[in-house]
Amino acid sequence: MTEGPSSTASANPASEVDVGLEFAGLWLSSPIVLLSGCVGFGEEYTRVAGFSNAEVGGICLKGTTLEPRLGNEPHRVYEAPAGMLNAIGLQNPGARAVVEQILPALDTTETHFFANISGSTLEEYIDVARIFDDSPVAGVEINISCPNVKAGGASFGNYPDMSAKVVEEVRRVTDKPLITKLSPNQTDIAENARRCIDAGTDALAVINTITGMAVDLESRSPVLGNASGGLSGPAIKPIALLKVAEVHQVAHRHGVPILGQGGIASAQDALEFLVAGATTVGVGTALFYEPLLCPAINEGIRDYLARHGLGSIPEVVGTLDWEQ
Amino acid sequence: MANPYPAPHGTIHVEDTEVLAHEEWPGDQLVLRLYAPETAAAARPGQFAHLACDPLLPMRRPLSIQRVGPEAGWAEFLYKRLGFGTRLLARRQVGETISVMGPIGHPFEVDPEVRYPVLVGGGVGIPPVVFLAEVLKDRPGVEPVAFLGSEVPFPFATQPAGFPVSGVPETATHADARLEDWGVPSRLASGAGLAGAYRGHVPDLAAAYLEPLAPTERRRAALYAVGPEPMLEAVARLGQRLGVPVWLSLEEYMACAVGGCMGCTVRVEEPTGPAMRRVCVDGPVFPGEQVYPGT
Numbered sequence: 049m050t051e052g053p054s055s056t057a058s059a060n061p062a063s064e065v066d067v068g069l070e071f072a073g074l075w076l077s078s079p080i081v082l083l084s085g086c087v088g089f090g091e092e093y094t095r096v097a098g099f100s101n102a103e104v105g106g107i108c109l110k111g112t113t114l115e116p117r118l119g120n121e122p123h124r125v126y127e128a129p130a131g132m133l134n135a136i137g138l139q140n141p142g143a144r145a146v147v148e149q150i151l152p153a154l155d156t157t158e159t160h161f162f163a164n165i166s167g168s169t170l171e172e173y174i175d176v177a178r179i180f181d182d183s184p185v186a187g188v189e190i191n192i193s194c195p196n197v198k199a200g201g202a203s204f205g206n207y208p209d210m211s212a213k214v215v216e217e218v219r220r221v222t223d224k225p226l227i228t229k230l231s232p233n234q235t236d237i238a239e240n241a242r243r244c245i246d247a248g249t250d251a252l253a254v255i256n257t258i259t260g261m262a263v264d265l266e267s268r269s270p271v272l273g274n275a276s277g278g279l280s281g282p283a284i285k286p287i288a289l290l291k292v293a294e295v296h297q298v299a300h301r302h303g304v305p306i307l308g309q310g311g312i313a314s315a316q317d318a319l320e321f322l323v324a325g326a327t328t329v330g331v332g333t334a335l336f337y338e339p340l341l342c343p344a345i346n347e348g349i350r351d352y353l354a355r356h357g358l359g360s361i362p363e364v365v366g367t368l369d370w371e372q
Numbered sequence: 373m374a375n376p377y378p379a380p381h382g383t384i385h386v387e388d389t390e391v392l393a394h395e396e397w398p399g400d401q402l403v404l405r406l407y408a409p410e411t412a413a414a415a416r417p418g419q420f421a422h423l424a425c426d427p428l429l430p431m432r433r434p435l436s437i438q439r440v441g442p443e444a445g446w447a448e449f450l451y452k453r454l455g456f457g458t459r460l461l462a463r464r465q466v467g468e469t470i471s472v473m474g475p476i477g478h479p480f481e482v483d484p485e486v487r488y489p490v491l492v493g494g495g496v497g498i499p500p501v502v503f504l505a506e507v508l509k510d511r512p513g514v515e516p517v518a519f520l521g522s523e524v525p526f527p528f529a530t531q532p533a534g535f536p537v538s539g540v541p542e543t544a545t546h547a548d549a550r551l552e553d554w555g556v557p558s559r560l561a562s563g564a565g566l567a568g569a570y571r572g573h574v575p576d577l578a579a580a581y582l583e584p585l586a587p588t589e590r591r592r593a594a595l596y597a598v599g600p601e602p603m604l605e606a607v608a609r610l611g612q613r614l615g616v617p618v619w620l621s622l623e624e625y626m627a628c629a630v631g632g633c634m635g636c637t638v639r640v641e642e643p644t645g646p647a648m649r650r651v652c653v654d655g656p657v658f659p660g661e662q663v664y665p666g667t
């Protein structure tokens with residue numbers, strides 16, 4: 049692709065542009081993926097009149113561990129400038145309960161559901177991946193970047209050797225598409241991405257939340273029960289865009305797609321991520337404010353592609369004019 | 373086994389509402405009335421709405437519903453100007469647009485066996501109690517009584533009480549004028565020495581009313597409480613002591629308010645053991661003994 053996004057080649061009618069695309073061996077009807085931890089186990093937003101899972105290409109389920117977890121003490125969420133902090137602590141009913149009790153109720157004809165797996169040990173990641181391998185999920189997202197649990201999570205994500213080890217072992221136990229979710233809280237995200245690609249990941253999710261904290265001045269204590277939490281929302285968008293562009297430099301050489309995320313709240317945000325190198329775009333925190341956002345993002349992407357004479361999403365992916 | 377997270381479809385509406393009235397009361401209290409027909413049509417006492425207080429705010433704010441006019445399409449809220457969000461909300465003027473998600477949560481369910489519902493509201497916990505009183509006023513064979521507490525002037529008109537409430541101290545002379553209109557007896561309490569109010573805590577009034585009841589009557593009573601934590605705990609303990617069932621409505625910071633983020637959980641003790649439950653969709657109303665287990 050040489051044509052930049054400012055190209056104004058002959059416009060197509062927006063209605064003719066298909067926002068469907070291939071991602072990690074799957075066909076997605078939209079580049080939008082609802083993000084892990086923001087939409088429960090896939091059904092919660094259907095409480096909202098007018099909301100449909102069919103508007104999005106995929107849904108990442110809440111982070112799941114081998115055993116049930118109660119998660120952190122309150123408070124778990126708190127507003128931050130242009131965003132929010134969360135420290136949920138991976139509250140989930142355990143992988144078996146997800147597979148046996150929750151997945152059967154999901155309508156897998158509407159969209160693709162991805163498990164999001166976490167663990168305190170390498171063995172736990174492997175066990176959870178095995179359980180989801182024998183389930184109707186379309187793929188498995190490996191969360192090696194959760195900032196909110198003491199053992200595991202981020203401690204795997206912040207060291208390329210350990211990240212690669214998790215991916216390699218999970219790869220051994222499942223043939224389902226693997227998405228590895230990278231942490232922004234590390235020195236060289238591109239190097240970590242390269243190692244995860246070598247270890248066999250099919251896609252990369254960039255980025256998870258950035259660690260932060262809030263202070264209660266009256267009690268002089270942290271607001272969050274877990275003290276620290278993960279920052280999400282528009283506040284982290286510029287950071288996420290840079291990380292996506294950096295990872296893209298490495299990933300595109302291997303044909304590995306990126307699920308870009310961090311503060312996406314509009315079609316314009318989504319398009320910026322696509323241009324920076326994401327193939328799909330994650331929406332999480334923005335849904336909390338505007339639950340019916342997704343159709344407008346799809347529409348805005350269609351309009352943009354049509355205006356620029358582009359027929360499909362892949363034509364815009366990674367078209368950022370940036371020599372490194 | 374059943375899905376542990378059932379999600380009833382299409383029950384929460386997202387609507388752009390118009391500010392119909394925005395009244396300020398002493399003590400930084402505001403009463404907001406919105407044209408929110410979908411929320412108004414479906415709302416029940418104990419439920420709340422999630423408001424986009426100002427486009428500049430990253431997060432919505434949950435506010436309990438105080439009253440609705442389903443035919444006219446309005447929903448009313450009472451809130452205190454406390455933090456950044458409510459300060460911005462307080463600046464919104466009649467005619468402006470506010471996005472509302474609602475109604476949300478499990479309402480108070482008053483069991484058909486209950487003849488004497490005792491409603492206890494403190495501070496910004498008053499709205500659900502007013503809503504519940506308005507709904508119960510029309511229920512045949514039910515004799516609700518409401519006790520309202522505040523440390524700042526009450527955010528509603530008061531008047532000398534016209535209906536007797538047995539047992540309560542004589543210093544509690546006044547009632548909520550709206551509840552008087554509806555024929556629902558009420559009494560007021562305040563530590564701040566407000567005129568017409570009993571000087572003390574609002575659960576004391578509930579205790580004074582319930583304690584003298586005959587066991588047969590007490591068996592048909594239940595407590596429904598919304599307010600600050602010490603008040604909720606006192607009501608829960610009162611219920612345990614007298615063998616009266618207790619329902620509490622809880623508050624917690626919220627992000628999604630639809631059950632998606634697990635951000636608003638509280639620790640409860642269920643028959644199967646400890647659990648973290650979401651205030652937004654598993655609550656906000658919980659059985660008192662789950663929130664404050666008996667010792």
Ligand SMILES: Cc1cc2nc3c(=O)[nH]c(=O)nc-3n(C[C@H](O)[C@H](O)[C@H](O)COP(=O)(O)O)c2cc1C
Nearest residue numbers: 083084085111134191256280281310311332333633
């Ligand atoms: C409340 C909340 C819970 C989250 N839980 C998880 C999780 O369980 N697993 C995970 O991989 N990411 C989790 N995340 C991170 C999001 O999936 C996403 O990567 C991040 O929020 C950035 O995107 P956003 O700004 O669009 O929300 C969570 C985020 C939020 C706000």
Ligand code: FES
Nearest residue numbers: 629631633634652
């Ligand atoms: S606020 Fe998200 S689950 Fe309640």
